[in-house]
Amino acid sequence: MRAKKTPLASFLQASLQKLNATTTHAAAIGAVTLLSQTAFADGSVSGKLSDKSGSYGIEGALVTVKELNVQTxxxxxxxxxxPSLPNGEYTLELSYVGADTQTRAIAITDNAILVEHFTLSSNATEHVLVIGEAASLNKALNKQRASNNIVSIVNADAIGNYPDANTSEALQRLPGVSVENDQGEGRYVRIRGLGANFNSVTINGSKVPSPNAGERAVALDTVPSELLESLEVTKTLTPDMDADSLGGTINVKSLSAFDRDGRFYKATLETNFDEHTSQASPKLSLTASDLFSIGDGADNFGVAGALSWYERKFGSDNVETGGAWDVADNAADTRLEEFEQRDYTISRERLGASLNFDYQANDVTNLFLRTLYSEYTDAEERQANVIEMYQFERDDLGDIVLDDEGDEETNDGIPASETGAATIARELKDRTETMKIKSLVLGGKSEWDTWVIDYKLGASQxxxxxxxxxxxxxxxxDxxxxxxxxxxxxIYLHAPAEVYAAENYELDEIATAQQITKDKENNIQLDITKRLQLAGNPLALKWGAKLSQREKTSDEEVWAYSNLDEVGFTDEQLLLSNYVATNSGEAQIDYQFGPMGQAIASRPLLNAIxxxxxxxxxxxxxxxIADFTVNEDISAAYVMGTxxxxxxxxxxxxxxxxxxxxxAGMHYNEYEDEGAEIEELxxxxxxxxxxxxxxxxxLRYLIGEKVQLRAAWxxxxxxPTFEQLSPAKVREGDEVxxxxxxxxxxxxxxxxxxxxxxxxxxSYFSAFVFSKDIENFAYAIDLGATADASLVGPGEISEANTFKNGDSATLTGLELAASKQFSELPAPWDGFLVSANATWTSSEATIEYLDDELFAQRDIHLPSQSDFSGNFAIGYExxxxxxxxxxxxxxEYLLEVSDPADAQGDAWVDAQTGIDFLARWYASEKVQVFVQxxxxxxxxxxxxxxxxxxxYNFQYEEYGPSFRLGVTITDF
Structure with a gap:
């Protein structure tokens, strides 16, 4: 009996066949170029840069053979x-920001490998070159300087210098990067003013799919920062990268044992106190790595692992209208039709683990396996009062006006200076959702003579x-x-005492649901590099291919328990007073913006149904209608030269x-066609x-040792997002x-x-201008009667809500970044460090809407684009x-366009300023105590x-400050 293939095995077999065909075009281009080139002679120089003690290597230093202009x-x-340098005598130069440039005379001979090791130069700042906030910033700057494209980097040790609980919050310190919060915690990352759906996320170079049903954006608060070695934001793409990002690509690099020499471990224990709820929450993280010798190799096998657990209990208070304003020219006549009070009680638990292996098989080949697992559980209870307001129409005598059928006439909404009637709904939502991210990347690199081959297999879910x-x-x-x-x-509610009495409310409906969304992505990638000379100048020709296979599924089930009086519920059983919390500490909702009444309890409701x-x-x-399956396969090939x-x-x-x-999805149609009632799924x-x-x-051009110019096209x-691409359709009458x-x-x-x-x-300064010309951005629109009959079906249509491509949009900006370590000043001023960055952006997009059955246009900002964002930090160590x-x-920035025809309905997020503080005491060489x-x-x-x-309120929410106390134990 033949064994059944796993999805990954089937993908591998199909991909290997397709990869061969996909690379043919790129390989042909490379072959033509190779035939016209002369290879280097057979000599090489290699080595390692270490700190003075030799405890671990230093990344990002530039090593150059001056006379040949060959650099790595x-x-x-x-x-x-x-590798493969011609015979001769040369000058070998090593340059590292923050250390003295070192030069050595070397002699290259055929078939010989010259080994030249370096240590950080001895200077006044050496003791802080590898430890502390300034050192971590310095490491990142060296990596940025060596990059071929425009990147911003933050290292793992730098993440600990700020009170950032997750990956998205750690990224917000970088130039041009800001985050969108959820319940006061950083969640989605914006790059250069562009929302998370315009950016991509990879873990160790392999794309991460989104756990959310309608989104491509990855909520990075699901990934604990303790699992990381570094975060890289690439703002200009090279041809060997996936092309699916407009703002930038975020690459999460996990730990490697070769980041350090020998055994290493770190443990952190902390507690978080939330002032809003007066609750304390624990956090624990462990990181360890070690090197082993396998076969004839010395320290050629590395194992690195990390574990993080954090449970946070907190809450927030919210009041929102959702834009339910009837705005008049005279502000006094403006009416508010509806608003909602919300009280959130939240518990979020994050569990993350990473286990990584590196193997230097020989002098030619390095192999690696990277794994990452993140589980994020969000338990949220939402108590709400929904107040739908109206006023009775009254005659000159103050009596209520009745229509021809004897019904009371009303006007929607109430001006702020008046009172009236209302239908008030007391509501409860109580759910626990768990998001998981799993990533596995297996790959390697083989390098000999003038050839380099990189190969990688990735699987994420x-x-x-x-x-x-x-x-x-x-x-x-009522x-x-x-x-x-x-x-x-x-907004504050003014109401008589009976509004808060539970016995005045009757059960209308209990809606229940369950949902599961899965997003899987498998990929295989092959890259080949050949080092050549072109007219005496070093040339690296690179070509390759990548195949990715993605499947996203969503399955939701919904139940609605209504008309319960028809199945035996008495009037007494329907009263809210039967379903309120009985614990004295939970009975009254702890709401900051006034009274809300007694809290609704979940268990009695579930017991009742x-x-x-x-x-x-x-x-x-x-x-x-909520169920769908989407498959997206991408085949890519490229060729590039450096x-x-x-x-x-x-x-x-x-x-x-x-x-x-x-x-694939479902269509539901319910309408009348030529006198016949149609209902079909x-x-x-x-x-x-x-x-x-x-x-x-x-282009990268060096002006002296310290300055370089960059340009990129x-x-x-x-x-589009999966919500926009949804195959579902719902038609009810003339609305679809x-x-x-x-x-x-x-x-x-x-x-x-x-x-x-x-x-x-x-110490660093940069200034970049950027411009983006955009076509085919998608937005929501009501096509009305102009909708294609083949999509909506026969008969008249009054509303046809869908998504449409816009013609064009533009975004321009200026990005500045600077940092300065004042080490040249006398003590105690030499301990100061200042860093700042600022980004100014401007965008414009044109959308359409129907106006009296004719299309009209208006200009908007791109959603999530702030005109200005910035960071400032001052430290002393x-x-x-x-x-x-x-x-x-x-x-402020545009959150969403609620109605393309009505600018008043646009939702805008007000400006935000976050202020954080950290103090760290190095109790000993191995123990640190911190307060955040x-x-x-x-x-x-x-x-x-x-x-x-x-x-005009759309939504207002408060969280309050929080404080952390912890200890970190480290042993190198």
Whole structure:
């Protein structure tokens, strides 16, 4: 009996066949070039850069053979290799920011390997070159300087210098990077003002799929920062990289034992105190690595592992309108139709693990295996009051006006200066969702003579599982007078005492649900590099191919328990007073913006519906429409060359990507056609295949030892979100809502020009301007009666809500970054370190909307784009302690366009400033004690309705500051 192949095995077999065909074009180009070149002679120089004690290698130093203009950089274990150099006597130069440049006279002979090791030069700052915040910044600067493209880097030891609990928060300190928060914690990363759906995330170079059903964006708060060795944000793509990022690509690099020599371990224990809820939460992390000798090798096998666990209990208070304002020319006549009070009780648990292996098989081949597992459990209870306000129409005598049928006439909404009636719903949502990310990358590198071959196999899976839960329990009551509100930003409810009495509310519905989303991505990649000479100048020709296979599925089930009086529930049983919390500490909702009443409890509600036949309450249509399967296969091939001409490095190439997209979902139609009532639920599928050719050019020019100019012209392709590509359609009467699987990908042409100055140890300045021309960005639109009948079906249509490609958009910006270590000053001033960065951006996009059955246009900002964002930090460190205060700012930005036809409905996020503090005491060589303060300014989250209309609340939320106390034990 033949064994059944696993999905990964089947992917490998198909990919290896396709990889051969995909590389043919790129290999042919490379072969033609190779035949016209002369290879170097057979001599080489290699070695390692270590700190003075030799305890571990230093990455990012530039090693140059001056006379040949041949250059490389030290890798993550400090090693370098310059192969196949012609016979002769030369000058070997090693340059590392923060240390003295070293030169040596060397002689290259045929068939000989010259070994030249370096240690950090002896100077006044040597004792801090490898330890402390300034040292970690200095390491990152050296990596940035050596890169062929524009990158920003933060190292693992630098992450610990700020109170950042997860990966996204660690990234927000970099130039041009800011984060979007969820419940006060950093979640999604924005790069150069572009939202997370415009950026990509990789772990060890392998793409990470998104656990969220409708998104491509990866919520990086799911990845604990303790699992990382470094974070790299690439802002200009080279042809050997995936082309699916407009703002940038975030690469999460996990630990390697070769990052250090010998045994290493670190343990951190801390507690977090949340001022808002007065609760303390524990956190524990462990990191360890060691080197072993296998066979004839010495320390040629490395094992590194990390474990992190963090459980945080906290909460927030929220009041929001969702834009339910009827704005009048006279502000006094503006009416608020509805608003909602929300109280959140939250528990978030993060568990992360990483286990990595490195093997130097011989002098030619290095192999590695990288694994990462992250599990993020978010338990959230939301108590809410939804206040839908109206006023009775009254005649001159104050009597309520009745219509022809005897019904009471009302006006929606209430002006802030008046009171009226309201229907108030007391609601509960109680759910626990678990997001998981699994990543495995197996690969290696073989290098001999003038050839380098890199090979890599990646498998990643993300998932989000929300078990059976209360999605919305609703109790309602009507109040005919005395309901009002005050303030516009932070809205307060004014209501009589009976509004807060549980016995006045009756159960309307209990909605329950469960959902699971899975997103899998497998990829295989092969890269080949050949070192050559072109007219006496060093040339590295590189070509290769990558195949990736992605499958995203979503499965949701919905049940709605309503009309319970028809199945035996008495009037008494339907009262809210039967379902409130009885514990005295939980009975009243702890809400900061006024009273809310007693808290609704989940268990009595679930007990009440447990005897009912669940199948009779299953929402077949809603459950089916939410399910989909999407497959996206991408085949890519590229060729590029890197040429050094004197002080100029030129990198040019082209990447070709072929995308095969399929989507399967459900269509629901309920309408009348020629007198017949139509109701049907049918399966639907779509196919959309397309290709892109993406050229790029990178230039780097050295002006002296400390200054370099950079310029890049690149092209990117960003595919629409899965929500936008959804194959689902729901039509009820003359209203229809559907996704658009035939949307075109966003295409962008990018130009970056800038200068970098490396002034010494941890001292740096850069300035970059950038411009992005964008086509085919997607946005929501109501096509109304213009909708294609083949999509919506026969008959009249009044609303057709879907997604459409925009014609064009632009984004331009200026990015500045600087840091300065004042080591040249006399004590005690030599311990100060200042770092700052600022990014100014401007964007414009044109969207369409229907106006009296004709299309009109208006200009908007790109969503998530702040005109200004910046960071500022000032620190002071000695051998015994370090202090740090950091501020993070981002100006207001467009969150979403609720209605393309109505700018007043646009949701804007107000400017935010976060202030954090850290103090660290080095109790001994191995023990550090630290205190951190987060959000010391008690920055909230405010969304308002309409650009510049800050008086009109869309959402307001407060979290309060938090504090951490911990100890770290390290042993090298």
């Amino acid at each position: 950089s030290t890798n993550r274990d400090g090693r370098y290799n310059l 993300s998932s989000e599982h929300t078990p059976f839960h209360i999605d919305g329990a609703v109790f309602e009551a 109040f005919e007078e005395g309901i009002g509100y005050s303030a516009a930003k932070q 447990s005897p009912l036949d669940k199948s009779e309450y299953h929402e077949e249509i809603d459950s089916a 040429l050094d001409v004197d002080k100029l490095r030129i990198l040019a190439g082209v990447r070709v990507e072929q995308t095969d997209f399929t989507a 049918t399966a639907a599928s779509f196919n959309n295949d397309y290709s892109h050719t993406l050229p790029s050019l990178h 690149t092209n990117a392709v960003v595919r 809502e559907f996704g658009n699987p035939l949307l075109k990908p966003l295409e962008a042409s990018n130009l970056d020009i800038g200068i970098e100055y490396y002034g010494g140890f941890a 000695t051998e015994k302690f370090s202090l740090r205060v950091a501020a993070n700012y981002k100006s 303060g987060v959000n010391l300014g008690d920055q909230g989250y405010y969304v308002y309705s309409g650009e510049g209309q800050k008086d």
